[in-house]
Amino acid sequence: MKLLGKLCISLLSVLMVVGFIPVNDVNAAVKLSATSKTINVGRGYTLKLKGTSKKGHAKSSSSAVKVSAVKKTKKVKVRKRVTVKVRVRGKWKKKKVWRKVKVKKKVTVKNSFYLAGKRAGSADVSVTYGKKKIVCHVTVYQPQLNTVVGYTYNLASRLSHTSDSTYWTSNQAVALVDEYSGLLMPIHSGSCIIYRKVNNKVKSQIKINVKSSGDVKVGVDVSRHNGIVNFKTLKKNNINFAIIRGGNGCRKYGTTDYSSIDLNLKRNIEGAKAAGMEIGLYWYLNSSTNGLMSSGDAKLQGERFADRLSSLDIEKNTPIYIDLEEHSALLKSGSKNTKAEFQKEMCQIFEAKLREKGFKNIGIYASTSWYKDYLKNDYFMNKVDVGEEGITSHWLAHYNYASKEGAQTPQFYYNGRLITPDIWQTGSRFRISGTGSTYVDMNYLYQ
The missing domain is CATH 2.60.40.1080 (Immunoglobulin-like)
Known part of the structure; x- marks a missing residue:
């Protein structure tokens, strides 16, 4: 009995000692x-x-x-x-x-x-x-970006771009964005949100704060391919000008008549003017065959275009651009100088027919690579004043270029001289209300 009592006392002592040992809280x-x-x-x-x-x-x-x-x-x-x-x-x-x-x-x-x-x-x-x-x-x-009209910005890296990403703007009247590349194009002062989506679900976004620039205008270039254009809606979305296609080559296509005139030329000119927008015009220079164009092709296209513009009572100082991009029609075999000389000959014939009808403001449209590789000639690079024979303006197509400090637009050199475009076509996959097609080409005009 005494032994049992001693065991109980010993066990109680052990329990008391253990009770004073801190036990870690399981929640810790x-x-x-x-x-x-x-x-x-x-x-x-x-x-x-x-x-x-x-x-x-x-x-x-x-x-x-x-x-x-x-x-x-x-x-x-x-x-x-x-x-x-x-x-x-x-x-x-x-x-x-x-x-x-x-x-x-x-x-x-x-x-x-x-x-x-x-x-x-x-x-x-x-x-x-x-x-x-x-x-x-x-x-x-909320990530933010402050920018100015006339400067582009690539948002792809900022918004963690993936191959299945698409980009959307909350306000088309402030800034547009290339749907697939994420290139931002500010068009008017204000703020908006640019969204990156995957399968129509927002994955990231950024707030864009835009300031206007008094020396930059924003415009579209349109043709029958864009369907029925509502220029009043474009004007409300701060689009200032429209460059309208006159026609394409010497043959009838699905978007031109038998004189190669764009089927929507008259409608587009009247619509843009009624909306209070400035207009320009362009002609896609092409051949009557699938091969190299002839002097007869250039003469015929110039005559048809000049006659149609005269019938539409177009002002004589309206900017008119010769669109140079058709490889098979314009790139004569031989050296780059040979190619430039051949295009000069075709353009001068076309230009002469326009000047005969009094049109005196002729420019060139081409991509940066086309200017650098195929137009290395004083005729294309040395601009003249409106009214003089020669080229008065450079319209440059260069997509997905992000503006840099000291290089707001894409540029290139000719004989050691830096060439900066008067109009820059920034891209072709922008969505904006007012165009009948899914996408529209957008442009900056620098005054």
Whole structure:
């Protein structure tokens, strides 16, 4: 009995000593993957609760952050009625039976929460598990870009571009964006949001603040390919001018008549003028065959265009551009000098027919590479005053160029002299209300 009493006293002493030894709180190991986080509007972060088997629940204190469960796709077995072939009395027949099959199903990932930045601000995201709670403080930042009309900017890297990304603007009257490359084209003072989407879901965004520039105008170039154009809508969206196609080559195409005149020429001229927009015109120089054009081709195109413009009572100082881009018609075999001389001859014949009717403001449209490789000739590079024989203006096509300090537009050299365009065609995949087609070419005119 005494021995039993001693054992009880010893055991009690041990328990008392153990009671004074600090025991780690099991909750001390429970934590969040982050207790503070900064995210951009339109972006997000996956917050994880670690160190507990209990199911957690997350809640945001502000509409700046939206909390949703993280889901993933996994294969699970389900009972499903399927059709199988069975052999009955020597013959194969179809029969429906119940089988366990694997199907893809979205399931919630335990203790993972997606925090989406909805607007600039902050929020406390509290995660509860059982009667315990842990908080993550989230700051939501709105990325911004300040820019000026006449300068382009490539947003692809800024918005984490992927191959399946598309870009959209919240206000076409302030800034446009190339749908696939993310090239930003500011067009008027104000602010808007540019969104990067994947499968029509916003993945990232940026706020654009635009200031106007008094010496830059914004315009479109249009043809029958653009369908029925609503120039009044374009004007409301701060489009100042339109360069309208006169025609193409010497033959009838789907978008031209038998005189090679663009089917929408008259409609487009009248519509642009009625909307109070400045106009220019261009002609796509081409051959009567699939091969090299002749002097007769150039003469015929010049005569037809000049006659039609005269019948439409077009002002004589209206800018008219010769569009040079048809390889088979314009690039004569031989050296680059040979190619430039041949195009000079064709353009001078075409230009002469326009001048006979009094049109005296003739320019050239070509891509940067075409200017550099095929137009190295004083006739194309040395501009003259309106009214003089020769080229009065350079219209340059160069897509996806982001403006740089000291190089607002694409440029190139000729005989050591830097050539800067008067009009820059920035791209061809812009969307803007008022054009009947999906996309439209956009341009800056520098005064």
